[in-house]
Amino acid sequence: MTGALLVPVSLTEYFRHSKRCSFRARVSSLAFMLMLLPGVARTTRAASSTAYERDIKPILQQRCYSCHSRLKQKSELRLDAGALIGKGGKHGSAIVAGRSAESPLLQRVLSTVEDERMPPEGKPLTPDQIALLRRWIDDGARYPKDEVIPQTAAEHWAFQPVRQPPVPTVKNKRWPRNAIDRFVLAKLEQRGWKPAPVAGPRALLRRVHLDLTGLPPTLAEQESFLQAPSADALDQVIDGLLSRPAYGERWARHWLDVVRYADSNGYERDAEKPFVWRYRDYVINALNGDKPFDRFILEQLAGDELPGACAETMIATGFQRLGHWDDEPADPETDRYDQLDDIVSTTAQAFLGLTLGCARCHDHKFEPLSTRDYYSMVAVFNPLRRPQKGRTELALPVGSREELAVLAGRDGEIGRLQQQTNTLTAAEIEKRIQKLRDATPDLPQAYILQEPATNPPVTHVLLRGSPGRPGEVVAPAVPSVLVNKQPEFQPSGERTSGRRLGLASWMASPDNSLTARVIVNRVWQQHFGYGLVRTPNDFGLMGEPATHPELLDWLAHWFVNEAHWSLKKLHRLILASNTWRMSKAPNPEYAAADPEDRLLWRMPYRRLEVEAIRDSMLAVSGQLNTKGFGPSMKPRIQQAALEANTDKESIWKPSDDLEASRRTIYAFIKRGLVVPMLEVLDLGDTVSSCPKRQVTTVAPQALSLFNGEFVNQQTRHFAARLLIEAGSDHRKQIDLAWRLALGRPPAKDEAATMLEFREQEAGRLLAEAAKENRSLSNTEAQRAALEQMCRVIYNLNEFVYPE
């Protein structure tokens, strides 16, 4: 019984409680037992659980949790909740409330015997810390009665199999269009709340275009939809948008964020990654072709190991080589493990939503992930080699096994020919080589790693992450907390170890508890601004719990079993819901209770990403170059921004205007020199996986969008377009400008404001010119005023914060 001598309730509460309880209940009540202890009642009156929260928990957290908490339970003891401290472990309770001297916890921290003293590692607790523990125990070892006992790692929701929860019934039968709506509405109805009304047709049309393609609807598209706008008509629009190339160009960028895509290596030379853009194109094509997501995983992790490997699947493995890379590492051995770390960390975050990278030097402090788990994943990728010649990186030819064999044969013959300088003339050799090349043309090159041998190197756990301190040998494996039985890693195949295929097959399996949840959540996040889990790269214990756990599971289950991993089907389902079609209208009452909109009582408000802002400007000005794919283009960078670079003359060769007017996903991302407009408007981290863009609001953004060269250039094009398409009538120009940029006609007072502005501005310019004795025609003044109007429209809040 001594193990139950903690006091979870105050004595007053105990008495109140006991009046309503039977004698038997009272006897069994922990608090009652406490009453029998001399001296305890006296002290507990004054004591409170504050000391536990303020003094005790931090000590335990810092020094004890790593072995005695939900992560690990050495001697079956947990110290991460007051109730569990009392419950104790296999040696009994850790404390005797009111009697510190008899409490094993105190005895162990005070022990002078090296093997007994806790904690076993590091310095002993300080006298102050010990005094706090002693006082807390003597005062009755109180803790808040409502303290939540953390789930053990094994119980953590995200590590449980995906279930198919029943779709809830709701009172309002008319509102839901599909299951999503019923899950969301059920939660709202629990509070007696109503969802926000459906947004207006113009707002919805603009929203859906920007969401799926990152471009605003054209005038024709607006007219077509608005003739007979309806929920079903919007479904049709969605189908149409999903079949456009622009869909892949928009959504590929979201995936590129997650996989740390960039076009250069970073570091001293920050060299271009040759042909890395083929990976970007692969992602665009995969999305446009609605490649099932399980297949998408297999190809990126093991596209070279798959049966029927081909150029496309090999290019997909570029995923593994996207990280930053130091071509002159200070310590090559450490550098090798840094590269592996980049792959392991990104893979775990991108597909599993786990922060496995933290377990490189020591067991993860907050997650059930050990160094063994980490290095078992390292073992999967360890056979990979980076094709390079000194500091220069090499790309590799890609194709089917047959194509590659034929190419290798050709190159062998060429090699032999080149040796025959004794028997053949140089011209003859050249001629024969050319003939061989004509017969067997080169294959496309791709930026990928390669596994050059079938005998994988031995992988050790590295103690404290140091390559100089190899520990036990590990085989390839997946994090043990996620499986009861390790998936099978086939023995080496003919060409490679097959390890990545083993990992990918497990990740892409319907049984994996994380994969489907993680990707469904990412898609949800892009549609709503927030995921159902608001920490999209962290589904572990430290991640946030889902706002709608049943909905997340239902979607994950549906995605795998009904949609067969089809992202387009998932988009359709989400966009068909009235949840997604809600307006962003404010509701002070709901906002006060749920300011972060966790219950989804309306559509959250959010700014467009910089790509969508830039692309929209190009579309509105009529300058968008829709050319897809291929090498990246380089938008112009102000000379001032180049000054700070080592090779300021040569570092950035901008593309011409036509090329630079392509969609922003085709812009070259140089890690050491990010295009300032993209950087200031919160482009994602280019070095590690970026699960969600930051949204900062700072003055340099205003400088870039109001004064920057790109915007002012597009402003002039926008004005020119208005003159051509609307003629010289100011009202028509204003009306057209509004429709192009905002997808709606101007309100009466807006139109009046614009007219007034233009008159004033033109008048002022003319007066100014007259005063300065400059010649300025009325047409020129009118045009200048029109350009100012366009500049203002591009900077409107509504332009970057669509309804």
Added chain:
Amino acid sequence: MSRFIPNPTPCGRSRREFLWQVGGGFAGIALIDLLSDSGFFEGKAGAATGPFPPGRPHFPARAKHCVFLFMNGGPSQVDTFDPKPELTKFNGLPYRGDAKVGSNGRPIGHLMQSPFDFQEHGQSGLPISSLFPHTAKFADDLCVIRSMFTDTAAHASGCLQMNTGSIFIGKPSLGAWLSYGLGAINRNLPSFVVMTDPRGGPIGSASNWTAGYMPASHQGTLFRSGGSPLLDLATPEGTSDATQRHSLDLLKKLNEEHLKQHPDESELLARIESYELAYRMQTTAASVIDVEHEDEATREMYGLNEKRTADFGRKCLITRRLLENGVRFIQLYSGGGHIEDTWDGHNNCVENHKLHAGETDKPIAALITDLKRSGLWDETLLVWGGEFGRTPTSEGVGKPGRDHDWHGFSMWLAGAGVKGGQAIGATDELGFKAVEEPCHVGDLHATVLHLLGLDHTKLTYFHQGLDQRLTGVLDRRVIQKVLA
């Protein structure tokens, strides 16, 4: 200061998140002020505590500002602040010690004495080489650390380590950590300013002043010492000030109408204010770099009238003006581009150091003089040094160059909270390797943070599952002897 904790507000996102995203960094604090001035927070949850205030150190700070004089390329310790009589004695002999000499297969020469004369200066008798006759006048203010060491022999990773604490790219820089930890002081200027050398930036350029995984608002802002100091600060060509204001007024009017439909959207209001702030910055920032109105004696003191010192002198003078205007952290680069255009004296360390010391010595002394005169000295910390040092051996037998040395090098600190007139630690008798009281770059960072009122173990940012720190996971310590 650690992990983001949800703390609901009516703004549609957590108060913490909101303040965080607009606050603290470049011009962000100004937005907070403006929103407060406009009554935005009044009557709303959490308003009682006030918006994220500038300067919330862990303990009383010794310094409010920091100026990092970055000697890009790696100055030689034995030619600057670490006299080695033994080196003179063994001049021309092959090195037989156990330190790994040189970088990346460059030729290894013989021990090479310093051609520069070391004199003891000031009351303290701190020895300083003849490269710095002006700075030497402040010997009693300098605290030289002779036992610095770093983890890498390459410029790129060395600069990154000195600036971000890590040899990998993508980590927030010291200035970003200060911006994050302490916030900005001035509404209309960035809290972290970087000025590079006209010959080019350091290797890795912006990754040396990045905010890394923190919001971009904490990153260093490049200031140019002439023309328009900030990117896109100037009104577009052909647009008059009157037009600029007229258009901004229109924008404001339309945005305010739009805001009426979304009265609870803090981001929309913040964005409206950001345009007004940007407009004011056009005036403020431009006036800070306008040193034309400084008196002739000052201009002369900073070396603005001599070609050799004009550029660095101008940057030092702008530095004083930025400090006066409340900028938190300023980093000045001496040297840019490659090899001899920086302190990277592979070919001829002697001429190289004469050039770069000659360009910077007088302006730095002027800055110290000026700060002392204005009283800013008592709240400003100065840090001088590069990413590593140089070998006591020549690069190639009989050649006057020196290669990289990361086992031991010198830096100095001065100003607020620093005990001047002393040299801490020591390299071995030839000057290769830190042997007494070795100080890692992380120790320097811990010390700088400490002087600015921040505990390097508590200044954390949650990212990728970890509470990240500038000083990383290894034990780093405040160099106690530095403290006054």
